[in-house]
Amino acid sequence: MYDIIIVGAGPAGMTAAVYAKRAGKSVLVLEASGYGGQIIKAAEIRNYPTEKNISGVEFATKLYEQAEALGAEFRFEKVIGIEDKGSEKLVTTVADTYTAGAVIVATGSDSRKLGIADEDKLVGRGVSYCATCDGSFFRGKNVAVAGGGSTAVDDALYLSQLAEKVYLIYRTPKLSEEGAKEKLAEHENIVLMPECGITSLNADKKLESITVKHKDGTEENLDVSGLFVAVGRVPENQNFAKLIDLNEKGYAVSGENCHTATPGIFVAGDNRVKELRQLVTAAADGAVAATEAVKYLRTL
Amino acid sequence: MAVIKVNQADFENEVLKADKPVLVDFNADWCGPCKMLGPVLEEISEQRDDVKIVSVNVDDNRELAEKYDIYSIPCIVVIKNGEEVNRHVGLIPKSAVEALIK
Numbered sequence: 001m002y003d004i005i006i007v008g009a010g011p012a013g014m015t016a017a018v019y020a021k022r023a024g025k026s027v028l029v030l031e032a033s034g035y036g037g038q039i040i041k042a043a044e045i046r047n048y049p050t051e052k053n054i055s056g057v058e059f060a061t062k063l064y065e066q067a068e069a070l071g072a073e074f075r076f077e078k079v080i081g082i083e084d085k086g087s088e089k090l091v092t093t094v095a096d097t098y099t100a101g102a103v104i105v106a107t108g109s110d111s112r113k114l115g116i117a118d119e120d121k122l123v124g125r126g127v128s129y130c131a132t133c134d135g136s137f138f139r140g141k142n143v144a145v146a147g148g149g150s151t152a153v154d155d156a157l158y159l160s161q162l163a164e165k166v167y168l169i170y171r172t173p174k175l176s177e178e179g180a181k182e183k184l185a186e187h188e189n190i191v192l193m194p195e196c197g198i199t200s201l202n203a204d205k206k207l208e209s210i211t212v213k214h215k216d217g218t219e220e221n222l223d224v225s226g227l228f229v230a231v232g233r234v235p236e237n238q239n240f241a242k243l244i245d246l247n248e249k250g251y252a253v254s255g256e257n258c259h260t261a262t263p264g265i266f267v268a269g270d271n272r273v274k275e276l277r278q279l280v281t282a283a284a285d286g287a288v289a290a291t292e293a294v295k296y297l298r299t300l
Numbered sequence: 301m302a303v304i305k306v307n308q309a310d311f312e313n314e315v316l317k318a319d320k321p322v323l324v325d326f327n328a329d330w331c332g333p334c335k336m337l338g339p340v341l342e343e344i345s346e347q348r349d350d351v352k353i354v355s356v357n358v359d360d361n362r363e364l365a366e367k368y369d370i371y372s373i374p375c376i377v378v379i380k381n382g383e384e385v386n387r388h389v390g391l392i393p394k395s396a397v398e399a400l401i402k
């Protein structure tokens with residue numbers, strides 16, 4: 001039995017671990033992949049107070065070492081469910097079940113999928129959710145970017161330096177970002193495809209082409225070896241929907257105090273309804289959630 | 301045994317002609333998740349001698365990356381008797397890496 005179990009070892013979860021340990025609590029952090037969360041994909045961070053320029057991996061490692069030195073226990077197991085037994089919460093992972101007085105869900109968010117057949121199978125074989133991570137594998141090839149927001153525009157601009165041709169495919173008539181069209185027009189190898197949807201991914205062992213459907217219903221095949229999906233992020237709250245109120249987009253509905261619909265279960269970080277999803281706000285949530293969890297444990 | 305760095309020149313000897321299954325870790329210096337996976341593979345390689353673990357830098361060995369259709373890293377490819385038998389793209393914990401070589 002632990003005082004506090006934290007689900008997710010991203011910036012929010014690891015900050016919560018630091019605060020909970022400093023309050024003298026026993027802490028187990030459960031993480032599905034490696035510690036660090038999304039930020040390990042960032043080559044540089046320039047907006048975290050006190051850090052002029054630090055890589056995502058270095059940032060994550062410093063925070064991990066801080067939490068571990070304070071005595072937080074880490075296990076790398078994905079959590080598949082939480083059961084509320086009042087003063088005890090049962091947290092089930094793919095490997096085991098653990099018990100705690102309080103739980104902090106700090107599961108962050110993941111890239112939104114397009115939801116087309118074979119999309120999962122082709123990850124690493126042409127389909128990617130991170131242009132800056134995987135772009136260099138598509139030097140001199142044709143690629144497509146799916147999405148009409150600012151991330152998709154940035155991805156298209158970045159890829160235009162590497163790829164032969166970049167198709168930017170979006171459903172809306174216009175790109176959402178002011179001035180984006182002008183910026184993109186400066187690059188001859190970017191082709192804008194408004195009011196289009198991707199209907200199929202055509203692959204043998206790897207992506208060979210995609211089928212795009214225009215507004216008038218006509219379909220077209222584009223020969224691309226890469227498809228970069230930039231259609232937003234989804235909070236990782238699905239496994240906890242019974243205990244946490246979620247809004248229509250799946251984010252945990254909670255105020256600044258990080259409470260949820262279930263006493264003793266708290267949320268922290270990018271998976272919560274909030275205005276700004278950044279490291280500093282994730283860390284702030286971690287601090288608040290841990291402090292609220294410690295307060296809650298006193299009432300048991 | 302530590303993780304061995306291999307390149308185009310010694311890939312055939314070190315990997316394709318190896319006498320046990322080889323886990324090939326395709327990575328690069330600029331890849332964050334690769335850096336996180338490194339210590340996990342190092343730990344497995346110290347603990348097990350029924351599998352060989354090698355590391356391939358994709359920037360220095362583009363031909364190998366292309367031959368194995370690497371489009372995202374980290375990418376782990378398991379090779380047995382010269383043939384690919386399993387692969388995984390992305391950062392995973394130790395237990396999941398071990399499941400790939402079972």
Ligand SMILES: Cc1cc2nc3c(=O)[nH]c(=O)nc-3n(C[C@H](O)[C@H](O)[C@H](O)COP(=O)(O)OP(=O)(O)OC[C@H]3O[C@@H](n4cnc5c(N)ncnc54)[C@H](O)[C@@H]3O)c2cc1C
Nearest residue numbers: 008010011012032037038079107108109269270277278279
């Ligand atoms: C490329 C990139 C660059 C960025 N650059 C910056 C920047 O410069 N400055 C800045 O302030 N912010 C930046 N951000 C945003 C920042 O990374 C996030 O706001 C922050 O990581 C959110 O932290 P989190 O802990 O809430 O969630 P996450 O970082 O998403 O971490 C959640 C963790 O929970 C784990 N998890 C999920 N589900 C489960 C489960 N069921 N069981 C166990 N574990 C689970 C995940 O594996 C993950 O490790 C960037 C993001 C990206 C993608």
